[in-house]
């Protein structure tokens with residue numbers, strides 16, 4: 666068993682970006698500037714957004730955090746997005762999800778200018794990704810591709826089982842892994858809550874991407890020896906021995922599965938940090954393309 670160390674790979678990506686930004690700065694060119702919108706004060710969202718702002722600081726990007734109370738009305742949010750769309754200093758805009766129920770998240774995402782859509786959630790970005798054209802790729806699946814690349818994992822011809830069909834992870838992941846470049850060129854099976862023979866399918870997987878949000882769902886009996894395991898789960902479970910009162914659990918029962926696998930991502934320290942690194946790459950790309 667070997668660890669796919671997302672913290673390490675993310676650091677390497679951020680270090681490279683930092684050099685690129687420093688060079689742009691020396692040449693008098695514009696520095697990347699990310700705007701993050703956070704609605705309400707959900708604990709997990711606070712953590713993730715704080716991590717994004719910190720990554721900007723580490724890498725020499727500018728960042729602006731726009732905060733709203735959870736009772737904000739949709740129109741005000743749409744107006745803020747319009748302001749950011751029209752602000753030439755802002756290169757990338759992200760609206761942290763989930764949004765409160767009274768706000769139509771799709772409407773909000775669709776309001777972001779596609780050339781600032783560093784989350785890659787806009788239909789224009791999704792369409793390009795499906796066609797295999799250059800675009801912003803959603804940060805989590807993009808981060809996973811970067812992690813596989815960092816460790817020079819050969820995915821060609823492998824059977825990848827993606828568990829979960831969300832628009833932000835499972836679906837884009839299945840498209841990227843089946844794509845015609847490296848990493849990619851996989852045969853992909855996408856599984857979800859209505860899949861009847863999940864265990865049998867998982868046992869065929871050379872690669873398993875677990876992105877369903879159920880802690881320790883993937884157990885050793887579901888995994889083929891030597892498989893590559895990508896754990897996207899980050900559920901907070903109560904832990905009174907921790908200062909925070911919780912700890913993170915992945916969608917994979919790590920200890921038992923790790924014994925059977927070739928490569929596996931830990932939680933924390935796997936896909937999470939790569940998600941942030943991928944967002945930074947998208948923001949840098951937006952800055953280059955828009956200036």
Ligand SMILES: Nc1nc(=O)c2c([nH]1)NC[C@@H]1CN(c3ccc(C(=O)N[C@@H](CCC(=O)O)C(=O)O)cc3)C=[N+]21
Pocket residue numbers: 712713716759760761762763784804805899913932933934935936937938940941
């Ligand atoms: N518009 C939008 N874009 C997103 O990219 C987005 C989002 N909304 N909503 C929620 C999910 C989740 N997400 C994570 C980011 C970093 C970690 C991360 O850094 N995790 C650390 C641990 C952090 C902790 O201690 O909780 C780790 O796994 O090692 C995890 C999850 C981005 N998301």
